[in-house]
Amino acid sequence: MNKEGITVCPYCGEPMIYTFAFSGSEYYCLICGYDCGLFGGKIVEATKELKYKKKLYEKIFTVVNKDLIPVGAYNPKCKKCKDMKETHLEHATEKELLKDKIxxxxxxxxSIGVKEDE
Ligand SMILES: [Zn+2]
Ligand SMILES: [Zn+2]
Known part of the structure; x- marks a missing residue:
């Protein structure tokens, strides 16, 4: 039987979020703040509990994500981004940068922070 997998955080075991908000890290853990590239997460069997948690974390992250400026990306709604000469971060307004920072x-x-006792 082919079991469904889910990517969880190698530190706290919580489902990770797929995002472009962090440079070089496609996966982010909302719970401990750990971020890693595509192969940095741990794939485990997708239980009902893990799937529900993932949905919840994604919902929370979606709200915050609206204020994050993705690293190395273009904003489809932005005129300056159209010619793809510079990423949106390079010409973001002061207001946008402040929102991103906050x-x-x-x-x-x-986040509870990554435990560094290993
Ligand atoms: Zn974690
Ligand atoms: Zn732009």
Whole structure:
């Protein structure tokens, strides 16, 4: 039988979020703040509990994500991004940068932090 897999955080075991908000890290753990590339997460069997948690974390992250400026990405709604000469981060307004900063600080504050006892 082919079991469904889910990517969880190697530190706290919570489901990770797929995002472009962090440079070089496609996966982010909302719970401990750990981020890693595509192969840095741990794949485990997708239980009902893990799937529900993932949905919940994604819902929370979606709200915060609106204020995050993705690293190395273009904003489809932005005129300056159209010619793809520079990423949106390079010409973001002061207001956008402030919102991004606050959103990143918020993520840091709600996470329990990666345990570095290994
Ligand atoms: Zn974690
Ligand atoms: Zn732009």
């Amino acid at each position: 959103a990143r600080e918020f993520l840091k504050n709600i």
